[in-house]
Amino acid sequence: MSEGTLETIIAAIGPLNESAVEAAEQHLNSLTKPPGSLGKLEEIARQIAGITGEISADLSKRAVIVMAGDHGVCEEGVSAFPAEVTPQMVLNFLAGGAAVNVLARGAGAEVFCVDIGVNADLSHEGLIQCKVRKGTANMTREAAMTREEAVAAIAAGAAIVKDLASKGYRMFATGEMGIGNTTASAALCAVLAEMRVQDAVGLGTGINEERRQHKIDVVERAIALHSPDRRDPIDALAKVGGLEIAGLVGVILGAAAERCPVVVDGFISSAAALVASALSPQSAAFMLGSHLSHEQGHRQLLDVIGLSPIIHLDMRLGEGTGAVLCFPIIDAALRIMREMATFESAGISRG
Structure with missing residues (x-):
């Protein structure tokens, strides 16, 4: 596209x-x-x-779109988990065994898992194949992806929503899987939300404070290397973002274009919402902030977008878990x- x-x-x-x-x-x-x-x-x-x-409105037909992609910045030791967990978790989603699958079943939602940038060759009848490339590059050495790849990933997300909306789905939730994606999200927050890097970088999958300081240094080096343009969200997304984040930007914009509510999950999904709202300020009106993540920087990020979380359960898993938990509350309102x-x-x- x-x-x-x-x-x-x-x-x-x-x-x-x-x-x-x-x-x-x-x-x-x-x-x-x-x-x-x-x-x-x-x-x-x-x-x-x-x-x-x-x-x-009847929003009983609802979908959780889980975008999966790998991050080259994992080479810098920013995560407590190895990169091979990303494809392993994709298979877990497809088998119905992840937390988001369990919660979605309780909320009457269907989970759609998308390979938009996993660094592995995956084959499964339930997997939506939209691979733009096998993971991003290490952003401390080169741009995470090209501008064209970022736009292609956004397009994939929007196309999936358009297809599901044509099949009667009327409410969407954002989900993601990608070891290293809190690093990319923090970098986007620092650039587009003008947050201090030390405020944007959290503990992610459970690193200690010493490794968090290293993660701060990684983000600062990437931003210094690329000088992403705050006035150009796609430039920032391409240089220091992630493929699954870009895919979720497309999901959010696509849902807004279809006049469907989109429930935004935690920190990584909110980074995608930040990019989407920078591209289209009107898209924020179609977003519902689901929960306040335990990840550092999430509250400030939500404030910048203008979202108010519905629940606060000290969660920081991602996958779309917080968003799915809000479906019954939305149902209660209706x-x-x-x-x-x-x-x-x-x-x-x-x-």
């Missing part, structure tokens, strides 16, 4: 349907409760109405809109 085609996707992202938001607000205020007393549930109901144009009595229907006096 050319950058011109990417611009076409971005151009298709419109504002929220304000008349639907107002209709949802009026309906919420007619229900048998004090105005605003259901807090975040009411906020979700209004946002879903604005996204879909319906005050009680159930309130469909099933709760109004003051008039229940014959109850207003305060």
Whole structure:
């Protein structure tokens, strides 16, 4: 896909349907409760109405898109786990044994695993094959990928959403797998959100403080080497990002273009949301922040995007786990809109 085609996707992202938001607000205020007393549930109901144009949309067909890709920066010893865990975990997703599979089954969601940049030859009937290249390059020595590869990965994510939307899927969650991807995410935060590197870099998969300091140095060296352009999100993504992050940028932009809500998972998914919102500020209105990750820097990152997490469970697994946990809460907001009595229907006096 050319950058011109990417611009076409971005151009298709419109504002929220304000008349639907107002209709949802009026309906919420007619229900048998004090105005605003259901807090975040009411906020979700209004946002879903604005996204879909319906005050009680049917979002029962939902998908978790898990993008998988490897990172050359793992050569620098930034992770507690070896790079070969990425393809091993992909097979675990496909077998239904990962945490996101378990939680998705409970939330009535389907998991779609995508090989967008795994450094291995994988073959499985359930795997979506969109490999752009076998892992990124080591960003401390060369750009993680070319600009064309970054755009191709974004295109893959958007195309998957478009295909699933044509099959009736109306709500999406972002998931990822890629050893080393918190390093790339931290680098993107430092560039695009102008965060201090020491604030953006966390413990990832469970490294100690000494290795975190090394990870900070790795990110600082990569940024110094490439001087990514903060005003050009694709430049930053190509130089210090990741293939699965780029794929999720496409998922988010594609969902917004299809007027479907997209539930953003943790730190890595939020880095993708940061890139997406930089490319299309209007896309942020279609995102729901799922949870506050235990990963350092996530709260500041969410603040920059303008997302408010629904839950906070000290999680830092990724995969889409936090996003999937929010599906039942979103369902609860929509159930309130469909099933709760109004003051008039229940014959109850207003305060």
